[in-house]
Amino acid sequence: MGNYFSSMFDRLWGANKELRILILGLDGAGKTTILYRLQIGEVVTTKPTIGFNVETLSYKNLKLNVWDLGGQTSIRPYWRCYYADTAAVIFVVDSTDKDRMNTASQELHLMLQEEELQDAALLVFANKQDQPGALSASEVSKELNLVELKDRSWSIVASSAIKGEGITEGLDWLIDVIKDEQL
Amino acid sequence: MAPLDKKIKKFLKNSIRIAPKISDKGELAELRTGLVSQYPQTRKDAIKQTIKQMTLGKDVSTLFPDVLKNIATNDIEQKKLVYLYVMNYAETHPELCILVVNTFVTDAQDPNPLIRCMAIRTMSMIRVDKILEYIETPLRKTLQDDNPYVRKTAVICVAKLFQVNKILCIELGVLEDLSYSLSDENPMVIANAIASLNEIYSLDETAVKLPELISRHVDKFLNALNECTEWARITILTALSEYQAKDTMDANNIITRVKAHLQHVNPAVVLATIKVIIKNMNYMDAGQQTELIQKKISSALVSLMSTPPELQYVALKNIRIILEKYPEILTKELRIFYIKFNDPLYVKLEKVEILIRLVDPSNLKQCTLLLNELKEYSMEFEPEFVSRCILGLSQLGIKYSNEKFIQKVLDILIELVESGQNSINDGCCIAMCNLLRHCPTNASMSKSICSLLNSWSSPVTLLQQDSAKCNYIWLMGEYPQYFSTLGDKINEFVENFTGESTLTQTSLLITVVKLHNTLEGSVLQNVLELATHETSEVDVRDMAMIYWRCLSIDDSSALVSQLCNLHAPVIDSTIDKFTPEVLEKLLGQLGTISSIYFTPMDDSMRKKLQHQNIIKGKHLDELQDLAKNELENKTNDDILLDFDSESVNTAANQTQNNNLLGDLDDLFDFGTSSSTTNGNSSTGSAAEGISQLSLGNNNSDKTSGTADSNTQDLLNLF
Numbered sequence: 001m002g003n004y005f006s007s008m009f010d011r012l013w014g015a016n017k018e019l020r021i022l023i024l025g026l027d028g029a030g031k032t033t034i035l036y037r038l039q040i041g042e043v044v045t046t047k048p049t050i051g052f053n054v055e056t057l058s059y060k061n062l063k064l065n066v067w068d069l070g071g072q073t074s075i076r077p078y079w080r081c082y083y084a085d086t087a088a089v090i091f092v093v094d095s096t097d098k099d100r101m102n103t104a105s106q107e108l109h110l111m112l113q114e115e116e117l118q119d120a121a122l123l124v125f126a127n128k129q130d131q132p133g134a135l136s137a138s139e140v141s142k143e144l145n146l147v148e149l150k151d152r153s154w155s156i157v158a159s160s161a162i163k164g165e166g167i168t169e170g171l172d173w174l175i176d177v178i179k180d181e182q183l
Numbered sequence: 184m185a186p187l188d189k190k191i192k193k194f195l196k197n198s199i200r201i202a203p204k205i206s207d208k209g210e211l212a213e214l215r216t217g218l219v220s221q222y223p224q225t226r227k228d229a230i231k232q233t234i235k236q237m238t239l240g241k242d243v244s245t246l247f248p249d250v251l252k253n254i255a256t257n258d259i260e261q262k263k264l265v266y267l268y269v270m271n272y273a274e275t276h277p278e279l280c281i282l283v284v285n286t287f288v289t290d291a292q293d294p295n296p297l298i299r300c301m302a303i304r305t306m307s308m309i310r311v312d313k314i315l316e317y318i319e320t321p322l323r324k325t326l327q328d329d330n331p332y333v334r335k336t337a338v339i340c341v342a343k344l345f346q347v348n349k350i351l352c353i354e355l356g357v358l359e360d361l362s363y364s365l366s367d368e369n370p371m372v373i374a375n376a377i378a379s380l381n382e383i384y385s386l387d388e389t390a391v392k393l394p395e396l397i398s399r400h401v402d403k404f405l406n407a408l409n410e411c412t413e414w415a416r417i418t419i420l421t422a423l424s425e426y427q428a429k430d431t432m433d434a435n436n437i438i439t440r441v442k443a444h445l446q447h448v449n450p451a452v453v454l455a456t457i458k459v460i461i462k463n464m465n466y467m468d469a470g471q472q473t474e475l476i477q478k479k480i481s482s483a484l485v486s487l488m489s490t491p492p493e494l495q496y497v498a499l500k501n502i503r504i505i506l507e508k509y510p511e512i513l514t515k516e517l518r519i520f521y522i523k524f525n526d527p528l529y530v531k532l533e534k535v536e537i538l539i540r541l542v543d544p545s546n547l548k549q550c551t552l553l554l555n556e557l558k559e560y561s562m563e564f565e566p567e568f569v570s571r572c573i574l575g576l577s578q579l580g581i582k583y584s585n586e587k588f589i590q591k592v593l594d595i596l597i598e599l600v601e602s603g604q605n606s607i608n609d610g611c612c613i614a615m616c617n618l619l620r621h622c623p624t625n626a627s628m629s630k631s632i633c634s635l636l637n638s639w640s641s642p643v644t645l646l647q648q649d650s651a652k653c654n655y656i657w658l659m660g661e662y663p664q665y666f667s668t669l670g671d672k673i674n675e676f677v678e679n680f681t682g683e684s685t686l687t688q689t690s691l692l693i694t695v696v697k698l699h700n701t702l703e704g705s706v707l708q709n710v711l712e713l714a715t716h717e718t719s720e721v722d723v724r725d726m727a728m729i730y731w732r733c734l735s736i737d738d739s740s741a742l743v744s745q746l747c748n749l750h751a752p753v754i755d756s757t758i759d760k761f762t763p764e765v766l767e768k769l770l771g772q773l774g775t776i777s778s779i780y781f782t783p784m785d786d787s788m789r790k791k792l793q794h795q796n797i798i799k800g801k802h803l804d805e806l807q808d809l810a811k812n813e814l815e816n817k818t819n820d821d822i823l824l825d826f827d828s829e830s831v832n833t834a835a836n837q838t839q840n841n842n843l844l845g846d847l848d849d850l851f852d853f854g855t856s857s858s859t860t861n862g863n864s865s866t867g868s869a870a871e872g873i874s875q876l877s878l879g880n881n882n883s884d885k886t887s888g889t890a891d892s893n894t895q896d897l898l899n900l901f
Contacts, residue, residue, distance in 0.1 A: 018222075051286060052285055052286070053289070054255040075281065075282070081279075084219055085221065
């Protein structure tokens with residue numbers, strides 16, 4: 001009964017349910033910067049995240065619980081602790097870091113194989129577009145082998161967290177997809 | 184309508200909970216689903232459940248990653264719960280702890296001081312290397328925090344960090360920050376900084392220059408003293424007591440500033456204040472002023488006597504130390520130490536100790552009053568207390584040292600013995616012998632004592648304690664003429680020889696040798712054989728050997744007669760005293776546990792407290808190294824221990840028998856010319872040693888009073 005009522009109230013107000021979104025990516029890709037760009041709309045100076053940051057933000061009447069996990073090699077194995085009940089994954093790539101594109105691709109595909117993430121939508125930010133020599137979104141897409149992804153709604157958006165470009169566009173797409181899937 | 188709408192929304196938000204699903208997966212799985220629920224309230228409930236299981240002792244450590252997900256929250260209650268969980272299980276999941284680091288660092292910058300405080304406190308409590316790597320920034324930030332509450336916590340965290348990882352702590356340089364905290368404007372921070380520095384100093388004296396720091400901040404401490412809590416006051420006062428005043432002015436200043444605290448309600452504060460004052464009194468000349476201060480101390484001590492018995496006991500122990508330094512301080516207050524019928528036994532015993540020490544031997548009225556009090560007490564029913572009082576009677580008699588008075592004491596003792604209680608015979612026997620030792624020439628007294636003791640048909644079974652038997656035998660040796668059934672009594676003791684303890688055996692040996700002319704020949708032979716063959720005590724055996732040798736050399740008559748005419752020296756007091764060094768140390772440690780055990784805390788004890796290391800979060804090889812080091816340390820300790828105990832033994836022997844052992848070699852290859860002198864000195868000192876021994880056993884603390892350096896060694900052992 002409790003279950004029934006609570007879900008009914010949630011439908012009415014859409015208030016209490018939180019959607020889990022993970023922001024993942026290699027270290028130094030700009031995950032924390034993107035998180036706080038979403039949260040407070042400003043650029044904060046960040047330090048390498050040892051562990052995680054989590055913020056709750058309301059976006060288009062949805063409560064999002066956004067988790068930004070540290071990208072260091074030592075922390076990556078613990079990403080899996082956070083996969084359960086995740087609605088979407090935002091994967092951030094440093095577009096200027098051509099050397100590690102391969103590593104990023106590996107990590108991404110490894111992650112997407114996880115059973116718990118089968119239903120999660122994927123948004124890739126080709127970040128740091130403000131920097132010279134950054135690869136374009138399509139080039140990044142090719143490097144990451146995104147075409148290979150089947151049975152999953154995914155999208156890639158060129159972005160610059162510093163300038164605030166592309167972030168909202170990407171999130172809008174993500175929210176639309178989630179709404180479609182959840183409701 | 185908007186506010187109402189909001190209200191309803193809020194009400195619903197708080198009330199919506201998901202009823203726990205009944206599943207067959209078990210409790211842990213249920214909790215896990217709760218912890219990762221999409222609804223905040225459900226998550227909080229699940230955390231509460233988890234903590235509940237934890238406090239019940241169930242292992243919920245497998246939930247670690249899931250609980251961790253809830254650490255980032257604005258709800259302070261929830262945060263506290265998660266911190267509690269992390270603190271408890273961090274060591275079982277050292278590798279996952281790394282996920283908390285970021286939260287700790289962010290929380291240490293939270294606008295809410297409570298959260299900043301909680302973060303740094305919890306972080307420093309987790310004994311995991313990986314977490315400590317990241318402690319630098321938050322610790323430094325909180326040490327400089329605007330809020331004193333946060334600073335005072337951070338200051339303690341430095342000591343915690345030092346304990347867990349000394350090298351890191353020194354590398355980070357937070358010790359300097361800690362030293363700066365001594366000049367903080369908030370008294371609580373100062374007090375905690377002192378406590379923290381003290382802790383570090385006791386772990387490693389080279390890490391901080393504590394004495395220097397204290398002397399630089401004395402003024403600061405004195406100012407802070409008036410504005411902080413009682414515990415902070417104790418810490419500050421203890422620090423002040425370590426400070427050496429520069430001159431009389433300085434000492435005077437300190438005394439004036441702290442003396443107000445003598446009236447504090449907390450006895451620990453009072454004792455700490457007394458400690459500081461006594462330390463600084465050394466720098467002042469005797470005069471009106473010191474008298475005034477002593478009066479103040481005395482009234483403070485008196486007020487301590489109106490506390491509950493447990494505190495009274497501590498106060499009494501401390502008073503005993505203070506009395507040793509300033510015997511006249513409480514003389515006028517003798518009355519408050521009189522025993523009340525409802526005092527617990529431990530307080531009663533301690534009060535007798537104080538009474539005996541306190542009474543002024545030049546004041547007949549006071550002594551008589553105390554005598555009557557003690558007489559009353561010895562009619563009580565607690566055997567331990569009664570025997571202490573009986574001993575106290577003899578101590579009082581010896582202290583007042585007047586024949587008439589001693590006679591009075593003796594009358595009371597005789598009356599007690601004649602009252603027919605067997606349990607007090609031991610005490611009375613010892614007490615009477617002590618009195619005789621004090622005035623050995625008083626014929627009427629010795630006669631009455633001996634005739635009383637002679638009337639006991641079987642002293643071997645009547646007397647229980649080793650020391651009592653020893654005294655009885657000594658008495659027979661000293662005054663054989665008053666014992667009508669001497670032979671029978673000695674025979675009885677000899678028959679029982681193997682069953683007796685060392686004191687009785689030695690005493691019996693001496694007495695039999697002394698009386699060998701009056702006793703039957705076989706008794707001497709018998710005892711010497713028993714003492715050399717049947718006993719496991721080296722001292723007894725060696726002594727018997729020497730006597731045997733002395734008796735069996737050719738022209739030994741002069742030596743033997745000298746041996747037989749030796750008397751134990753006259754005793755002036757049977758009240759034990761501390762040696763000056765011990766007393767000085769104890770005065771510096773008033774109000775601590777050492778003041779109760781009368782054993783000063785020193786460095787070797789501190790080292791014992793250091794064997795705490797982080798084990799969790801280390802690799803196997805590190806652990807192996809750790810274990811190896813530990814083992815090496817242990818063996819070192821063992822060797823030290825052995826060495827110490829040996830030295831104690833030899834040292835003890837030396838004082839017991841003075842230079843008996845040294846003379847032993849000479850004795851065995853003596854020439855006729857030197858034989859008399861050698862034999863004389865050795866046996867003389869042996870007898871002296873024995874009398875000392877018997878005294879030592881009368882009062883269990885006696886050893887700490889008489890054996891100077893030995894006690895020191897002994898103390899080092901523990």
